[in-house]
Amino acid sequence: MDNWEKVFFNNIPAYLLIINASLSIQFESTPLKKYVKLLGGYAFKSSEYQKTGIPIIRISDFQNEKIVLKKAICYNESEEFERYELNSGDIIIALTGGTIGKLAIVQSGLGKLYLNQRVAKFQVLDTSKIANEYVYWVARGVQDNVKKLAWGGAQPNVSSKQVEEMNFPIPDIETQFNIIEFINDLKNGKLKTKIYFSQSVEAKILKLQETTLKIFDFSSEQEKQSDIISKLKQAILQEAIAGHLTAEWRTQSPMQKGNPDTDAAALLAKIKAEKQQAIADGKLKKENPLAEIAIDEIPFSIPDNWVWCRLEEVVKIAEAGKSFLCKDGETRNRDWGIIKTSAITSGIFVESENKLYSESVPEEIKYKIEIGDLIFCRASGSKGLAGLCCLVESLSLNLLLSDKTIRVKLSDLVLPEILNLYNKSDSSRKYRISLSTQKSTSMNNITRGELLGEPFPLPPLAEQKAIMEKVDKLMNIIDQLEQQIKHRKQLAENLMQTVLREAFE
Structure with missing residues (x-):
């Protein structure tokens, strides 16, 4: 269906109103x-x-x-x-x-x-x-x-x-057939140089069709640009997590073996040593041995000074939320709410997506969400959403983790922004979808083990910061482009409404 036909079917209710308004004068x-x-x-x-x-x-x-x-x-x-x-x-x-x-x-x-x-x-x-x-x-x-x-x-x-x-x-049967012919010819974009049933009505409808077509073409172009922006965002994510964005940085800061700032193997060794010390001090529980990452689990190549590791290797704590009995109402000010999975699954933390739980400080205070938390969706009805995470960057409400979420706290030597970035990539999405396709239930769940078992490309510490600086700079430019496109789309929508309204004046 071309744009002319799409506009026709979008506008046909308006065209019929115009025709019937004219007919009501005669019939x-x-x-x-x-x-x-x-x-x-x-x-x-x-x-x-x-x-x-x-x-x-x-x-x-x-x-x-x-x-x-x-x-x-x-x-x-x-x-x-x-x-x-x-x-x-x-x-x-x-x-x-x-x-x-x-x-x-x-x-x-x-x-x-x-x-x-x-x-x-x-x-x-x-x-x-x-x-x-x-x-x-x-x-x-x-x-x-x-x-x-x-x-x-x-x-x-x-x-x-x-x-x-x-x-x-x-109208009479002859006028009906003339109207039918006009509507079909208009739909097919093949109007004849004749008066079908009413010169003024036909001219009005044709003008409306042509005007809205121009607006529709403009809107379609904005949609294409939005698609390009989405693909560009994903390309930037992939370039970032594969080390391509910081190729120049590595040239200026070559790897010094044993230095965690430029050598990810040394960084991972330091993280493991700190975890072992925390286990020895009774601050962390002892973990089960992790399986080696197989070659077919590695989705892409990374720079020589990076390493692939299991997510669990760089995680200090991964804790699930709790099932709460919620109330009717909205969470405000001093109230306490429970986040829904929809607070997470857009990839950006949306604190308004919650249910009211208590008007006073609850006993389950350990489930309180804090700024800097990485929160993962543990269960979703849609494929690919279980396992998606968001970073809590701002917070104005008292909110608790639900039983469908998992909070992850990373080693202090890994920026949470880096994991959040990787989680948004196509590579991570494919990992999540591969897990859901192995299950027969309609609810897509991800276990703690599956979540922490995901292969993760670990950059050196200093390069993590360089990556985020690059990504933030590029995403700011893209955000500005997105705002411009949204503004133009809104203008087109407003213009469309004005044109349709004027058609009945």
Whole structure:
């Protein structure tokens, strides 16, 4: 679908409003029931569903105005359901749910189909008074009215009778065919040099189409630029974690063997020695031996003065949160809240994503989140999010770790920003996804062992700081570009709203 057609389908509700406003001057508005009947579907018993038989078309079985039989359930054929059969060309509409008002035209070649409850089909009463295709455009015109009518309760719902009672100006059959021809020619971008039904209305709609197309093209260009920015960010991350950003730094600061500032092997040895001393002093628990990193676990090459290690080798503490019984309400000022996984999974700590737990200082104070914490998502319903982390850089609320999170404290010789950077890379994401694909549950979990077992490229201490300086500088430039793109997108959106509003003035 090209941009012209996309704009057409985005704007068609507005075009139909313009057409109907013009028609209402010439033709009296009458209830749809004078021309069409809405036949609701049958309440088939779920206990009698079959794997084979006649497909039952439910609301979930039509998307993008087409019937999709991939997940359709079936029913035994019976003469009593003949009135609920669908034929090629039938127009159906959803009468309930979040997608209320959505339409579909039954394609040819689907065989016999039955119509389920809460879906209705438009049935023309007299084809000499209303054309079948015109019914489709009438249906497109009632979509917004159906939604407005339905959203009164918790569950959006509208009856066939309510739709039939809607008033529309229905022109004579000849004008209907002229309008159909105009709409189809406009959709295909092949308008003829003639007056279809109203010169002023056609000119107004064509101008709206052409103006919004320019805005849409501009917005599409901004989307492309946003995609480029996202790819550029990922490229910078990969360049950083592979040591490419600091190639010049290494030339100016060559490796001095045994110096943790320029030799990561020496840095890792120092970290291990400090951990062993902490274990001996009773400050840390003794760890189980770690498996050697196999060659096929290494996702990319690193500079000679870096080393691959297991994440656990540079971690002092990794502690899971706790399951808390939360309350209704918002966490404010002196209250205490429990973070949701959504506070983490954007990769940036969002403290507002929490649930209220207590109005006073809780006993579980050890789970309090502090600035500088690296918090990992331990469980998520989406692939690739379990294992994602964020760095807490600012904090104004009293928040506690939930049981779906793990807090990691690194050795003082490893910048938390470096691990946070690596965690955002494609390489780390692929590691997380590889873990989730090995599990059959719908909830994607990552264990403490899996989290700490991830291979991690460790740079020397001084180079860690050089990497972050480079990354921060580049990301600041990219952030400025992103803000410019967002501003231009907002301008385009505002302009689009202005153009549409002016079309009805």
